[in-house]
Amino acid sequence: MMDTLMQMGAGFMNALTPINLIAMFVSTALGITIGCLPGLSAAMGVALLLPVTFGMDPATGLIVLGGIYCGAIFGGSISAILIHTPGTPASAATAIEGYQLTLKGQAARALSVACVSSFAGGLLSCLSLYFLSPILAELALQFKSPEYFWLSIFGLTVIAGVSSKSLLKGLISGVLGLLISTIGMDPMEGVERFMFGQDSLYNGINTTCALIGLFSMSQVLMLAEAKIVARQRAAKLKGSLLLSFKDLKRITPTVIRSWVIGNIIGLLPGAGASIACFMGYNEARRFSKKKEEFGQGSIEGVAGSESANNAVTGGSLIPTLTLGIPGESVTAVLMGGLIIHGLQPGPELFTTYSGMTYTFFAGFVLVQFAMLAIGLAGCRAFAQIARLSDAILIPAIFILCVVGAYAIHNNFFEVLVMVLFGVIGYFVRKFGLNPAAIVLGLILGPIGEKGLRRSLLISDGDWTVLFSTPICWVMIVLCVIGILSPILMERWEKKLAS
Numbered sequence: 001m002m003d004t005l006m007q008m009g010a011g012f013m014n015a016l017t018p019i020n021l022i023a024m025f026v027s028t029a030l031g032i033t034i035g036c037l038p039g040l041s042a043a044m045g046v047a048l049l050l051p052v053t054f055g056m057d058p059a060t061g062l063i064v065l066g067g068i069y070c071g072a073i074f075g076g077s078i079s080a081i082l083i084h085t086p087g088t089p090a091s092a093a094t095a096i097e098g099y100q101l102t103l104k105g106q107a108a109r110a111l112s113v114a115c116v117s118s119f120a121g122g123l124l125s126c127l128s129l130y131f132l133s134p135i136l137a138e139l140a141l142q143f144k145s146p147e148y149f150w151l152s153i154f155g156l157t158v159i160a161g162v163s164s165k166s167l168l169k170g171l172i173s174g175v176l177g178l179l180i181s182t183i184g185m186d187p188m189e190g191v192e193r194f195m196f197g198q199d200s201l202y203n204g205i206n207t208t209c210a211l212i213g214l215f216s217m218s219q220v221l222m223l224a225e226a227k228i229v230a231r232q233r234a235a236k237l238k239g240s241l242l243l244s245f246k247d248l249k250r251i252t253p254t255v256i257r258s259w260v261i262g263n264i265i266g267l268l269p270g271a272g273a274s275i276a277c278f279m280g281y282n283e284a285r286r287f288s289k290k291k292e293e294f295g296q297g298s299i300e301g302v303a304g305s306e307s308a309n310n311a312v313t314g315g316s317l318i319p320t321l322t323l324g325i326p327g328e329s330v331t332a333v334l335m336g337g338l339i340i341h342g343l344q345p346g347p348e349l350f351t352t353y354s355g356m357t358y359t360f361f362a363g364f365v366l367v368q369f370a371m372l373a374i375g376l377a378g379c380r381a382f383a384q385i386a387r388l389s390d391a392i393l394i395p396a397i398f399i400l401c402v403v404g405a406y407a408i409h410n411n412f413f414e415v416l417v418m419v420l421f422g423v424i425g426y427f428v429r430k431f432g433l434n435p436a437a438i439v440l441g442l443i444l445g446p447i448g449e450k451g452l453r454r455s456l457l458i459s460d461g462d463w464t465v466l467f468s469t470p471i472c473w474v475m476i477v478l479c480v481i482g483i484l485s486p487i488l489m490e491r492w493e494k495k496l497a498s
Contacts, residue, residue, distance in 0.1 A: 008130065011358030014059065015366055023060050024363055027067030028370040029378070034068065035075020035091075037393065042072035042090070044219055046333045047211040048400055050340070058341040059356045063363035065337050069330050070122055070313050070367050073273060074375060077114040077306055082107060090273035090309040093281035097294065097301030104297050108379075112243045113299045114306045115375035117255050121307035122368040124259040125266065125314025130361060132267075134350055136322035143346075145454040146466050150475035152448030155325040156440055157482035173434040177441015178448075180205055187446060188453050200413045207336045209405050209414045210442055213421025214428070214435040215333065217401045221426040223394050242376070251303035254284045258307035265308070266315020273309040280308025314364065321345055321357070324447065332439045339443065 014020070027049075034045035045068045053061030076091035081098030094114060101110035143151065156174040183194045184204030195201045258280035265276040284304025285294045294301055317334070319325045324345035326332035338345055349357045405418035425435050452466075459465035466472060 007354055007358045008362070010355065011360075011362035012365075014355070014359040015063065015362035020060055020063055020359075020363060021366075023056070023064050024067045024367050025370050025374065027064040028071040028367055029374050031068035031071020031073075032075035032078070032371070032374060032378070033071075035072035036078040041215070042069055042076075043330045043333055044215045045069075045072050046330055046337075047208075047215040048397070050208055050211060050333065050337050051403075051405070053337065054340070058343060058353075059359035059363070061337065061341060062334075062356075062360040063367065065334055066313075066360065066364045067367045067370065069334065070118075070310065070364075070371055071374075073310055073313060074115065074118040074306070074371055077118070077302075078111065078379065081110045081114060081302070090277050090312075091305070093277040093305040094302055096281070097298045097305075100295070100297030101299070101302070106297065109243070109247070109299065110297075110302055111379045112376065113247065113251060113302045115372060115379070116243060116248070117251060117258075117303040117306040118310040118375070119368050119372040120255045121259050121262055121310035122313055122371065123365065124256075125263055125311040126361070126365045126368070127314075128263050128267075129314040129317055129364065133318050133322055133361075136318060138347070139322075142471060144469075145451045145458065146468060147451075147471050147475060149448050149451030149455060149466065150472055150479065151323060151325070152444040152451065154475055154479045154482055155444050156437070156448075157479050169431070169433050170437055173428070173437035174441045176433075177438040177443075178445045179441075180210070180438070181442045181445030181449075187450055188457075198413075200411065204446075205442065206414055206417060207439075207442060208340055209418040210421045211333050211336050211439060212401050212405055213418040213423075214425035214438060216397060217418060217422025218425025218429060218435070220394055220398050220401065221422060222429060223397075247299060251299060253287070254280075254300045254303045255307040257283055257287065258304045259311045262308040262311025263315040266312035267318055273312040276308040276312045277305040280304040280306075317364075321349055322347075324444070326440065332443070335443060336439065 015024075030049065031042070031045060034048075035042065046065050049068055050065065053064050056064065073090050077094045077098065080091040080095035081102055083099075098110045098114065101107065156178075181204065184201055185191070185195075186193055258276075261279050261283060262273075262276045265273075265279065281301050281304045284298075284300045285291060288294065288298065288300050290298065290300070316326070316331045320331040320335050321338075322345070324335065326335050335345055343349065343353060343356070401418060401422070402415055405415045406412065424438075428435055428438065455465050456463070467476075
């Protein structure tokens, strides 16, 4: 226990270095900017700016990605409140009450509630990140090849199923990712697989190129396909952005309740912030003493939604870092960032790389304070960003995609790979498939393949080795639950939205 406390203290000392402080403030501001632009998402922002972190220390790079993640989730509330258009899906419920407050001339008050609630939800979620992660990491030490095989299957079934709302489409997305993951040299025998004579594919498809293409370039194509339109004029902010003691007292129970909800949703791989925001909003309405205000502009509704969706951020990082199962699409991209920096999610992050891990944890705590400061100070400026036309966004994102893909290894071939995945991502969206599930297949495919083949190699081809331990059976049960979860989640979300 004492050793863990010392590591936490050292993590804060490292996170408070000038370079890390600058990184977290700049990345959080970028995240808020991305989040408040309708049509963009937190996953897209993290994927787009992932190449920027390549030359950084791994801890600093992860802090940057964490800042973009948290900033984007909060940033979505700005456009949701001011122009009734959620910047990200996680702010869909915020638009219900936030825009009504704007129509009453209380836009500044609504933004203040959103900012403070986002800060509180994110900060409280860091508690579970600190105290639950080491426990799960110790459990992961018991995993051997058979367990890793089932773990990869579990990750695929949950993410692929829940995120696409269709079992068939989810499985198709996951299988597509698995097929792409087989490109390159065979990990066990060194045989070429689907390389088509391209030496550049020796190590398989570059994960970052796939991420940028699937999440960012595909969005460029989607925006270009639609008619270019200017955004609505954002409402002018009048009054102070500081909340009264009366407002703080009123939203505190809602914030605490939504924190618990968001943390639990974040721990469930595949659920995500979009479900958490509706749950937080629904429970705020259920427990409110002023139910008549809901639908007319309730600060409790805004607080419930924003606290819950930001509480997901810390919770979703726990299975990502300890088990290698991303909680949602953003953490799938973050996991890709870990791997690119040479770090494999699992117990080693809390042993061999504990210094880096606890520096990131401390940075994640400090990012919440950066988000609060930037949010309150810059809401007026971010309100104008929400009005940017697609005519500006499309070329800007395209250039960032190309530069980001080229910067990975200064190789034009990887730009072509990124564009190809952009086209794939475009059709994936058109057919209602799930880009996050493809990424998961790409990342988890090699882990599952190695686990399966090593298990069979050690057991001389005896398939019963895959059912030989209690952990294997627990993982099998979780896989079954993961396959059935899309039906349950769809019914749950419809009930919350009604």
